[in-house]
Amino acid sequence: MKATAIDHVNLRVPEDGVEGFAAFYRDDMGFDLEYYDEYRDGERGFFYVRLGPECILxxxxxxxxxxxxxxxxxxxxxxxxxxxxxxxxxxxxxxxEVETEAVREGATGEYPCVYVEDPAGYTVEFKTAE
Structure with missing residues (x-):
């Protein structure tokens, strides 16, 4: 068996930090939120951060x-x-605050990247092709 991609990662975040977490990914980093209104209205127990067409948090x-x-x-x-x-x-x-800026190896080669901490305390590496 070979994986073709990571479909999603499930992150637990503190309820009292949801607004800051959502603002970081949506407003600051430019990702779309899905089901966030339904979560806030109590209709769902979780929501998504859409990272790309085939990958969500x-x-x-x-x-x-x-x-x-x-x-x-x-x-x-x-x-x-x-x-x-x-x-x-x-x-x-x-x-x-930037934790680290570097060129690092990953699944598809070496690329420039930057590491930051999101509002829930998770370290996120943003990689670019340039």
Whole structure:
């Protein structure tokens, strides 16, 4: 068996931090949210961050969530269709601190990337083709 892609990753986030989490991915990074209104209206227990046509984050808010320490899952990487300059401009405009900026290997080769921490404490690697 060979995987063709990661369909989704399910992230637990604190209920009291959902607004900041949603704003980071939607407003600051430019991703679409799906089922967010239904989540806020109490019709669904989770919502999606649409990373691309075939990849989403399932966002499952919980009353209490252990703080991500990087000991079990260190980070997840998202390949984006913007230049590194555009990604850095988004990060700067959002007031988010860059943890690391580098060129790193991944599934399809070496690419420029930047690591940031999202509002729930997860480390996200944004990779670009340029």
């Amino acid at each position: 399932h966002v499952s808010p919980r009353e209490t969530v252990p703080e991500p320490t990087g000991e079990t899952v260190n980070h997840f990487a998202v390949f984006v269709d913007e230049s590194m300059d555009e990604v850095m401009a988004r990060i700067d405009a959002a007031g988010v």
